[in-house]
Amino acid sequence: MNTITTRTAQPTQDGAGVKIRRINDANGQLDPFLMVDELKSNVKDDYIGGFPPHPHRGFETLTYLLHGGLRHRDSEGHQGGVGSGGAQWMRAGRGVVHSEMPTTDSNGLHGFQVWINLPARLKMSDPTYRDLQGEDIPEMSFAGGSARLIADQWVFNGETGQGALDTLGDGAGMADLRIDAGATVQVVLPAGYRLQAYIYEGQVRTADGQSHGDGTLVLLPQTGDTVALDAVEAAGLLLLAGRPLGEPIAYGGPFVMNTPAEIQQAIRDYQSGRMGTL
Incomplete structure (x- = not known):
């Protein structure tokens, strides 16, 4: 890439009807990143449904909040919560089921979720989670x-x-x-x-x-x-x-691998319960 290019975030919904603006790409234009979502609303109905349990494999997520609060749970037993200025980092690796739910006392929500791709040698690594409170971020x-x-x-x-x-x-x-x-x-x-x-x-x-x-x-x-x-x-x-x-990037909804065959295996593993339950 030798010139400056731009992408414009497009309005959409995810999770249980959460209104977001999204930029994603399956062709490597954002490499090593995969997706950038902006979550921004002062209307509770736009975000309170949150992101109920769903699977991931093959990449990392990082959710960073300017305002509001989120709680995390996953099938590996990790739990955590952050408020304004905090962040939640998760390596899905070989596969995990997780949820991110807005805290009911948050007056509005403004933040971002970014997907970070993993190289083939790390895609099947162990799932990991860490949350960062606002005061933890320099x-x-x-x-x-x-x-x-x-x-x-x-x-x-x-x-x-x-x-x-x-x-x-x-x-x-x-x-x-x-x-x-x-x-x-x-x-x-x-x-x-x-x-x-x-x-x-x-x-x-x-x-x-x-x-x-x-x-x-x-x-x-x-x-x-x-x-x-x-x-x-x-x-x-x-x-x-x-x-x-x-x-190579192979997308399959919540799974990001290197080949279509690996995506099909991820689907089978999730359906058979190999990624755990929540």
Whole structure:
């Protein structure tokens, strides 16, 4: 990828009627990421049904909340809950059944769920879960803005910080970046990493002179160098960075493997109870 491209989030529903905006791709355009969902509503009926028990195999999920609360349960016995500013990370690996349900005391919900692909050698690894409370996620300030570091190491305007999670997938990161109006933030990337920026508030200008607004995922060239983001107005961005896996992607609803045959096996394993029950 040598040019800046964009994707626009599309309104849809998932779980028990939860209204979301979604960007996904089965052709590797987002590699190593698979999907970005934004959940945002102050209307309880839009989200209170949550995501009842359902299976996954072959990837990781990370749910990050700006506002609201979610509780997690899964077939491996993991349980947890987070509120505003918190995150829930799960490696589905060889297969797990889980649920994510909004807490009834949350007044509105605004957050994101991101799917992170796993390489073939990790797709059948053991399921794992960890939740991060808001206070567990490091925050850093620098000239022109601030960031909450969810996973991996980040460098903004010469300042370096480490996320709450060492990494995602097989080497990927996530950060919640805020840029002051009129300011520029320089993001330094490791060699071979590609940066993607989902804009959830304000407007941002990229190096090609184009401005991008709310609900846009900007896919920047793979440079392993420095990427400049200019805030036309005060902006909030969910940053995703990682080294593309470059492996075949086979989608089968809640399963992501490398071949159609592996998807069919995942379906059989789920139907036979091999992924557990909840």
